[in-house]
Amino acid sequence: MMAVPPWLDDLLWTYQNLIHSLGINGLLALSMYVVLAVGQLSLGQAAFMGLGAYGSALLTLKLHWPFWVVLPASCVAPAMFALAVGVPTLRLSGVYLAIATIGLGEVLRAVYLNIDLFGGALGLSGIPARAETWMIYGLLAAAVIVLWLIGRSRIGRAMEAMREDETAAQVMGVDIRRYRMGALLASALLAGIAGALGAHVSSFIGPNEYGFQPAVTILSFALLGGIGTPLAPVLGAAVLTLLPEALRGFSDLRLVFNGVIIVLAVLFLPNGVFAWRMRRRAA
Amino acid sequence: MTWLLETTGLTRRFAGLVAVDGVDLRVAQGGIHAVIGPNGAGKTTLFNLISGLIVPSAGTIRFAGTDVTRLPPDRRAALGMGRTFQNIRVFGAMTVLENVLTGLHARTAPDLLGTGLLGTGLLGTVLRLPRFRAAEREAVARARAALDLVGLGAQAETRAAALSYGDQRRLEIARAMAPEPRLLLLDEPAAGMNPAETAALGALVRRLGGLGTTILLVEHDMGFVMGISDAVTVLNFGRRILDGPPEAVRQSPVVIEAYLGQKVAARLAKSAP
Ligand SMILES: Nc1ncnc2c1ncn2[C@@H]1O[C@H](COP(=O)(O)OP(=O)(O)O)[C@@H](O)[C@H]1O
Ligand SMILES: [Mg+2]
Numbered sequence: 001m002m003a004v005p006p007w008l009d010d011l012l013w014t015y016q017n018l019i020h021s022l023g024i025n026g027l028l029a030l031s032m033y034v035v036l037a038v039g040q041l042s043l044g045q046a047a048f049m050g051l052g053a054y055g056s057a058l059l060t061l062k063l064h065w066p067f068w069v070v071l072p073a074s075c076v077a078p079a080m081f082a083l084a085v086g087v088p089t090l091r092l093s094g095v096y097l098a099i100a101t102i103g104l105g106e107v108l109r110a111v112y113l114n115i116d117l118f119g120g121a122l123g124l125s126g127i128p129a130r131a132e133t134w135m136i137y138g139l140l141a142a143a144v145i146v147l148w149l150i151g152r153s154r155i156g157r158a159m160e161a162m163r164e165d166e167t168a169a170q171v172m173g174v175d176i177r178r179y180r181m182g183a184l185l186a187s188a189l190l191a192g193i194a195g196a197l198g199a200h201v202s203s204f205i206g207p208n209e210y211g212f213q214p215a216v217t218i219l220s221f222a223l224l225g226g227i228g229t230p231l232a233p234v235l236g237a238a239v240l241t242l243l244p245e246a247l248r249g250f251s252d253l254r255l256v257f258n259g260v261i262i263v264l265a266v267l268f269l270p271n272g273v274f275a276w277r278m279r280r281r282a283a
Numbered sequence: 284m285t286w287l288l289e290t291t292g293l294t295r296r297f298a299g300l301v302a303v304d305g306v307d308l309r310v311a312q313g314g315i316h317a318v319i320g321p322n323g324a325g326k327t328t329l330f331n332l333i334s335g336l337i338v339p340s341a342g343t344i345r346f347a348g349t350d351v352t353r354l355p356p357d358r359r360a361a362l363g364m365g366r367t368f369q370n371i372r373v374f375g376a377m378t379v380l381e382n383v384l385t386g387l388h389a390r391t392a393p394d395l396l397g398t399g400l401l402g403t404g405l406l407g408t409v410l411r412l413p414r415f416r417a418a419e420r421e422a423v424a425r426a427r428a429a430l431d432l433v434g435l436g437a438q439a440e441t442r443a444a445a446l447s448y449g450d451q452r453r454l455e456i457a458r459a460m461a462p463e464p465r466l467l468l469l470d471e472p473a474a475g476m477n478p479a480e481t482a483a484l485g486a487l488v489r490r491l492g493g494l495g496t497t498i499l500l501v502e503h504d505m506g507f508v509m510g511i512s513d514a515v516t517v518l519n520f521g522r523r524i525l526d527g528p529p530e531a532v533r534q535s536p537v538v539i540e541a542y543l544g545q546k547v548a549a550r551l552a553k554s555a556p
Contacts, residue, residue: 146409153408153419157385161374168372171334172458173360173389280381282411283419 012133018245020201023136024194025241029221029233030143031190036227037151038176038183039163040094044085044101045218047108048078048188050210052195054112057124057205067130071196078192082184090180097184105215112207123206124199131200139197140234143190147230148278157280159183220258223265226272235274285348287312287466287497288333293342295328302328304521305342310466310514315488315498317508317529320518326501327369329518330468333499334366335359347465361389363465367455369474369501375444379435379454382443383426386458391422429461430454433487449480453487460491467491469500473507485511509533 004012012019028045035042056074059065065073085104089096112118119125150156161169162176170176199205217240225236240261247257265272288310295303303325310316318326331337333344335356343352351359365386374382393404407415430436433453438446443454452472459467472488473481481504489511492498502508508515508529515532517525525538532538 149409149411150405153415154384154388154391154403154422155405155408157377157381158388160377161385161388164374164376165372167336168368168374169385169388170336170356171360171366172386173357173392173462175355175357277376280377281384281419281423283416283423 016133017201018241019133020131020136020198022238022241023133023140024198024201025218025221025237026140026234027136027143027190027194027197028218029225029237030140030147030230031187031194032218032222033227033230033233034147034183034186034190036222037159037163038179039166040090040180040183041098042101042184042187043098043212043215043219044082044104045187045191046210046212046215047101047105048082048191049195049198049214050105050108050112050207051077051081052192053199053205053210054118054124054195055192056196057127057199058117060127060130060200061124067200070130070200071135071193074196075189075192078188078195079185082188083181086181086184090177090184097180102212102215105211109207109211112210118207121207123204125204127199127203127205129201129203131197136197136201139193144230144234151230151278152280152282156278160280216262217258220262220265222272223262224273226269226275228271228274228276229278232272232274232276236272239273285312286310286345287347288499289345290333291343291345293329293332293344294340295325295332295337296340301521303332303339306518306521306523308516308523309526310497310499313492313495313497314513315492315500315511316514316516317500317502317512318516318518319502319505319508319532322503324503324518325521326503326518327470328521330366330470330501334364334468357389360462360464361392363462364468365459365462365464365466366468367452367459367470367472369470371448371451371455373443373446373451373454373458375442377443378439379430379441379443379446380423380426380439382454383429383458383461384422386429386461387422387425390425390462391418426457426461429457432460432490433457449476452476452484456487456491460494460496463494464496466497466499469498471501471503473502473504481507505533 028049031045052074055077056070059070059073081104085100089100113120158169158174158179161172161174162179166176221237221240222233224240225232227233286309290306290308293303293306294301306329318329320326332339335354339352343350346359346364347362349362374385391403393402402414403418427436427439430439433456435450435453435457446454456472473484476484485507488498512529515527515529516523517532517538525532525535
């Protein structure tokens with residue numbers, strides 16, 4: 001790749017894990033954002049991430065596919081599960097999607113634990129570190145830009161309209177089921193990619209990385225940052241990724257911390273910390 | 284004669300209550316058609332059935348030559364049906380202009396010849412293709428024209444929630460009118476307005492009627508309706524009790540008794556502790 005000055009190289013090396021986490025959590029925050037942006041609540045982001053992680057790790061370890069094929073292929077399983085969960089629940093009220101996606105996460109965790117192919121409680125190890133920093137940040141930047149462009153268009157207006165008032169949106173001609181499904185699919189793709197990248201920077205993945213706790217953490221990224229723009233949840237993720245580093249000694253309290261953040265954000269900052277609103281037109 | 288809108292035996296029951304009871308409503312192309320009736324007569328329920336927000340218990344709805352009884356609201360909008368709500372439903376966080384642009388959603392749909400992706404579809408949007416930008420410019424021009432029509436042109440960039448009550452009502456009308464629907468349903472547009480605002484609204488509705496959009500208007504205020512309507516349908520307890528030109532309806536003893544009787548009774552009930 002490009003030549004990097006030695007001081008930057010040192011810095012990147014020292015904080016490599018943190019830098020990777022920041023980028024990957026940014027993608028996860030966006031995967032939460034696209035669902036919340038149409039007024040739905042899914043708690044399946046961690047499950048979709050797990051599907052991307054396990055799927056990509058197996059393609060690399062067992063089939064030895066090159067990473068540039070593994071990465072897009074890692075989206076297939078999350079997309080299929082998004083359809084399977086979304087088709088029956090998205091016609092109903094929002095709470096069914098939330099419940100079904102929690103269920104999906106727990107079912108998948110049981111599958112990883114009990115089927116040999118997925119390595120059981122030990123997970124999968126020895127995954128080669130093929131995800132480079134530039135890939136993570138390139139994909140994150142691309143996702144932010146694409147979602148920004150979509151936000152400032154007819155599609156973005158329809159999404160905000162659904163979030164504010166589904167009845168009024170429908171009467172304007174917005175096909176709300178289609179938008180909900182589209183959002184859930186986009187969410188699954190982003191989380192799947194994040195999972196594949198995560199698996200290929202950490203060399204090891206295990207079933208507990210994709211359970212209920214990470215699902216709540218991903219939700220707190222978007223609740224803290226807000227969903228006024230695609231950048232807001234990414235910044236929320238950055239804050240929640242960096243803060244535990246700063247408070248290293250308290251890492252056991254991470255879940256408590258996230259819980260408190262959710263409660264405070266909902267009570268006092270319903271639009272998030274980064275609550276700027278974007279213009280909804282391109283002309 | 285073919286009707287723009289025709290309901291046959293339209294019925295909607297809510298637990299133990301028939302809110303709309305076998306209504307046959309025929310709305311001719313062009314002009315202003317009013318549905319009047321006292322509070323609770325089933326007018327809003329009738330509108331919800333016509334626009335597809337609730338499904339009928341029985342009966343059919345034909346609109347512009349299509350049986351729309353089973354179509355969801357967004358498909359009816361695409362066929363050229365627009366509406367406003369009795370309780371204001373503007374998108375408060377959006378600007379006034381963005382509200383009206385959203386109203387153009389069906390109108391600016393990706394076209395059918397496989398170019399959905401390229402125009403206002405996903406690909407055209409993300410790549411900002413010329414067709415996308417042209418559609419967006421056209422939508423803004425249309426939205427501004429609709430705002431000028433209702434006299435909100437100067438407030439285009441105001442947050443909708445910051446508008447006065449009367450202006451929010453006008454915004455809803457602009458949002459519904461922007462796509463130039465074939466049929467516009469107005470649910471009690473004069474509700475909560477003072478006499479001056481009501482008079483201005485009457486003039487506006489008449490102007491809209493002259494633009495080629497057929498207007499179906501719900502009101503419980505007879506005075507507002509009589510001056511501007513070409514045809515009037517009277518509902519009471521969910522049933523259609525009379526149909527005809529405004530003069531005939533105004534003079535009908537059945538209507539005066541049923542309608543005003545109700546109103547007087549309601550007023551008496553309200554003034555009693
Ligand atoms: N969702 C609902 N559930 C139960 N009853 C309803 C519902 N919507 C309307 N109603 C009842 O149906 C009747 C007609 O209401 P509505 O159509 O709002 O009357 P109007 O608009 O003429 O004042 C009323 O008695 C009302 O209480
Ligand atoms: Mg009503």
